[in-house]
Amino acid sequence: MCAAEATASLLHVEENFSACLARIDALIFKPLLQAEPSDQKGKENFKLFLLLNDRFQALWNLTEENYRIVKQKCSTSEYFVTFANYVVVHGFEHATKSKSEAWKHHKTVLKQFLTDFTSETSMSLALYTVLHKPIRDHIEQYILLLTKLNEVLKEVGAFLESFISQVLDEACFTKTLWKSLGYKFTDMLCVPERRLLEDSRNLPISASTNRSDRILLFDDVLVLIQGNSFQSFDLKLVWVDENSLLFLSSQAVWQWKLNQAIRQALNGKRDFPLWGKTGEGTEPPSCRFFTYVFRLESKFKSASYEGEWHWGKPHGKGTVKWRDGRNHVGDFKEGLEHGFGICLVPRRSEDRYDCYKCHWYEGKMRGYGICEYGNDMVYKGYFKDNVRQGFGILENHSAEHPFKYTGQWENDKKNGYGVWEDKDRGERYIGTWLDDHKHGQGIVVTQSGVCYQRTFHADKMVGSGILLLEDDSVYEGNFTEDLTFVGKGKLSFANGFILEGTFTNKSGQGLQTQGILNTSNEQPDERITKTQLGLKEFPVEKRWKGIYDQFLEFVHSGCKEETEESFTGFHIQTSKELRKSQEYLFCHRWEYHVGTEDVSWKIEDILEELVHHQELESLQRYLEKALKSSLHPLGKLLKALTIAFQATYSGIGANRHLLTMAQEEVKYYAKKIWEFYQGLLHLALEQKGQMPAKCVDGETSDQKACSVVLPLILPCFYPELFMLYMLYHEREDDLYCQGIVDLSLFPDIKLLEFLDVQKHSSLSPFQRRSLIKDKCFLSATECLQKLIIQHLGAEIHLIRDLMDPTNQGGLYDFLLTALESCYEHIQRMRLHQRENCHLSHSS
Template sequence: MCAAEATASLLHAEENFSACLARIDALIFKPLLQAGSDQKGKENFKLFLLLNDRFQALWNLTEENYRIVKQKCSTSESFCIQDIYIKYSGARISEAWKHHKTVLKQFLTDFTSETSMSLALYTVLHKPIRDHIEQYILLLTKLNEVLKEVGAFLESFISQVLDEACFTKTLWKSLGYKFTDMLCVPERRLLEDSRNLPISASTNRSDRILLFDDVLVLIQVNFPSLKCLLFCRYGLRIITPEETFFLSAKDPQMKAVWQWKLNQAIRQALNGKRDFPLWGKTGEGTEPPSCRFFTYVFRLESKFKSASYEGEWHWGKPHGKGTVKWRDGRNHVGDFKEGLEHGFGICLVPRRSEDRYDCYKCHWYEGKMRGYGICEYGNDMVYKGYFKDNVRQGFGILENHSAEHPFKYTGQWENDKKNGYGVWEDKDRGERYIGTWLDDHKHGQGIVVTQSGVCYQRTFHADKMVGSGILLLEDDSVYEGNFTEDLTFVGKGKLSFANGFILEGTFTNKSGQGLQTQGILNTSNEQPDERITKTQLGLKEFPVEKRWKGIYDQFLEFIHSGCKEETEESFTGFHIQTSKELRKSQEYLFCHRGLLHLALEQKGQMPAKCVDGETSDQKACSVVLPLILPCFYPELFMLYMLYHEREDDLYCQGIVDLSLFPDIKLLEFLDVQKHLWPLKDLTLTTNQRRSLIKDKCFLSATECLQKLITTVDPREKLLILQKTYEEIESTVSRVVETDYKLPMDDLLPLLMYVVSRAKIQHLGAEIHLIRDLMDPTNQGGLYDFLLTALESCYEHIQRMRLHQRENCHLSHSS
């Protein structure tokens, strides 16, 4: 038994004995004190009080001993319990107990069932104390054996320490001045010398090996600290953060000694203290851990040359959390794997001519930036987007916050340059370029929106306009032809006016004479219904589905890689950074369920096609859209509102007209069959007429449809539309008192009624957004059918308003 085991045994014994005394006090002494204070026989009661005082002293001393032992202090005080025990057991008071037989029987039921009173008292008041004293005697006997063994260990330990001091002193005298000056440290001790126990290194650069308590020295080679040194048992393989070599010995016994001493030295260096008693008396013991935490300065040629790394290591390589600091001021804090940056990390890079830093907060892969990241440059520019091989690659946003030339670029990057589709906002000029880029230049088809509201499409070559283009003017006129940078018409062109007139010919702009035209004016294309065909620029040159491939490509890369969990954060980084609450949202949870489905597909645990023939790419579309759409939905819906502004205005005017009708009149006007009218819902109050009641029929369906504007997800909008249909059908079934399936002839007028009462202001924008972003798998199904029905109602309300305008126009003409 060692000293630690003896202390633990004593602690356990004191704890149990103290608990036993507490039970005796609660079951015996306290009840007897309460019962005996009211009875005669004061002399006998005094003897009981004396016994109680001795018992309380014994209990208090036991508690104090337990506290001392628990604090690992000297335990010698605990053995004075013998004196207390003698005083306690020497009191002869057996006669005094006879006056309290009734009380004793109540509290000693467990002890007196089959034994006499005296045996019960002995068992309760004497035997536990005697057993505890016997346990003390046993512990003392074992501790005596331990002390003898510790004495032998201590003598051997002191001898070893003195020998090491002598060997070290001799070494300093034998080494030359150069090595002594480099190696001599007062607290350093020599553990082994290859001249005493011959061994050689595979580096062939040393003829002497010295093992100190903190470093392993190969003469003529730099000295690796033992904290960073890994030693493999088989073959005496030595692993350092920058190189690996082998130690070899001809004599197996010498090899075993070196192996034992290396293991012991490394472990002691990591623990920060020497082994006592001696570790591995026969060579056995635990080898040093392969995972460690320490600081190391790299010396050899590598990306970390002269850099200091502090953090976690595994088999001699930075692995886990750590920090690298270079002499030039660079810092990298983050995750490492097998010696390279891998995972999330933050890197600070000083700018040469300024007292500022570029800060990269990015995901890293095998030492290079890869995946989503944020770079805050020292020149007030910020990039949020994707990287690959340390350069901007894929989708990203670059914004300049400086007052000199503020701008924002949102789009595709390739090899750290703007390449592909992107949007450039010049905040000084209030101008925006939407189109394709090549090597940081506007190149290819592009659209420019000026601050004055003029919009034009041209072909660009290295930022210069070439060829003809299309120009949209503020009054909705469209010019197709050549024009200058200041938007002056020159050469052949065609000007289509908002009223349908077309002017086609040659345009010139002479100084002092203004714009002149020689051509033909065609007035036969006037559109009396005021519906003007819109010109949407860039739709043919860069279709919507090809504009933002950078975001979708990141998701596909995540899917094709097998949906690895460590790469998920890199994919979702852009979207989550834009909307921090997205992780808690239903959309994010839905995305995780979809990712799980796709991951199972990639691992072969689920067919690549679903039952309905859905492919993984289609599934990817349904998963990624709910994740990223909330980030830019307001701006996107604003574009839909602007594009469908005229149709929505015409629709809203029709809604205003229909809102003037009471419920019965509107149902009659829309040709809803009378047996489907929910007249039971028209409850009357005093002085009311049923024919004047408004906004009561199909109220549940109306309120359901109004929820269309409360969500951004096209899938949820379609669910709301389906719920509206179900509410209409439920109301009709209640009216006819049977399950009623609405045919199209009945559905359209009823849906028209609900749409007119819901009064959704931008219904056209909502319908087109749902149609454009709808999951392809829903095409041709119930959702497609209901959306088509809603479109028919929307268009019918517009036509009603147009017919009303035409009738008014004819009446005024006549």
């Protein structure tokens, strides 16, 4: 058949088909469209008919468009006939001659079409070639393509024929099923798009199956009919293995068909023929991603889950949404929340949410997390079994009653040692708690500098206590919440006087007392101003037990990675940073350099590197990096301890009567960090089958902590600690500074003699004056400048108290002792001058 005959035949076929569609539209669609049903079932079916009409009209329009294109198109043969006519009349030669100069500028453009174009090629030949060669090449490609399509079109035709046949057969097969079932099942199961793939009445399962049971395999669900009830299983959720649907796995054909149906449901498209090619995709994936609404009784009942699945259970990343507004986004494991997750819980009668961002373990909150409550409170700390447990910080940011609690939690309540800061009253409570109440021994520090130690029972003060006033007076006895003395008590004044008796406070009469005033000691009592609180009441090893327990749990677990993830630590300060941190921990490894070696903060790498850094110098470098890192377990531990220390001793807590508490706390931190380092090292060596090396330098664990760890962690606590030292030694430093001022007023010669600069007694007065202006005076000035340190006493005592024991008796100790002597000598000189001045005024 020639091309003209083929075109005519195609036009005839399309024309007849279009006419047929027109008759169908006139005789069937238009009358049915005018007869809209009134019953509900008819209205639902009418919607499907409207959709069928839309598809019919689209098919008709496509047929008309094809007919128009085929009828009007210009053929390739017509182009070449016209092209040949132009060649016959020498059209290209005449055209190039009349435009010879202009064509010279188009040589570059022609080269893009003709690879064999040269400067010798004539312009007429070039134009001739360009206008026919690309089209001839295109025709050749058509010939090759049509040859290949010839076989494909046969397959496509066969596919379309099979497709139509199968679609019609499935529809009739499904229609017959709906007729055979009762209205109860049909109303609930009949969906227009649903197709029946297999029926156990046509293909029995096995002899062991109850004869009254019936299995229906559809393209989207598997239905088990038992008597007058049925169960429906979404194919995307069906796994056929030894543990599920055992009755199906015993029948090879059913198992094969079900697996294929599951695979097609997951892919979202059907195979035609239904079962695909032999052996193609027979096993659906065990890991899947889709949405499902839970119906059975469980914690997820009526909730929808969208995310990753594994063998029928949520596993991996996913989102759960409950009908009451709760949402959980995070990691799942074997059907439960496990790993990091964010949970939103709506508050009753409020348009606000509690937002939990923490770690989960087998469906419950466990480990570190942040909760932003809808009432403007924020909790940052540890959870266990969905309640606050261990160390944590609760802060109220509302303007109504701002506060901050840093301490121990048990069963969702404040229990144990903790610090409460009432920002409205300007007070800080340091002590023990029971069931959210101050209970036991406690210290209260006020913004004015007054502090007291008292026993509490359910938030109320009981018994006697000790009250330290701003003027350094100390009261021991009973007093009220507004710090009024009542009952028997003893008041020790800073000048050494002691008033002991019974105190009363009558309305309008002020404070009254009956007792004895002892004035025998007229000298200030140094012990009063140096009084220290909380040492016996709060043993240092029991203060922050929750922080240490969390780290111990991590070490005792063998430093498992999932445990380390829940031991996030307190370097996270905002929920946004928490989410970023988790993404960072899961995706990256943070590295640093120790010497020439690369070290990663992944837990297995940490244990591996510990073994290689046991020598003192290498160990110090390693610990320095580890303690500075917010991703290393030891760094997280130090950060938590720093936050606890600041919550106790910064701001309102900067009271000189708490210095010894703070000092012993820092030393104990160093001891615990050293113990935990040794625990990590022991575990690392144990995993490698090695034994820890014995200490050969004779140092105890406490000495090691002071010499190795304390210098590394001291900068973290120095600001608060030094402030306490300054307040504690404020009077001595003031006396010392006054002595320095007095020295600066000395005549030059006397200053030289006082500072023990070479006197040169054999020199004449003129020579001595000359020398004063020279080296000796310069030396004296430098010496005085070195002594002018505003808080020298605080510095000296801090260094002395926290000095490495190995330096005692050595050069550093000697130099510090010399500085102490100078400090005390200047104070004594100032006291002596003050006494002389007092005597002269008396006389």
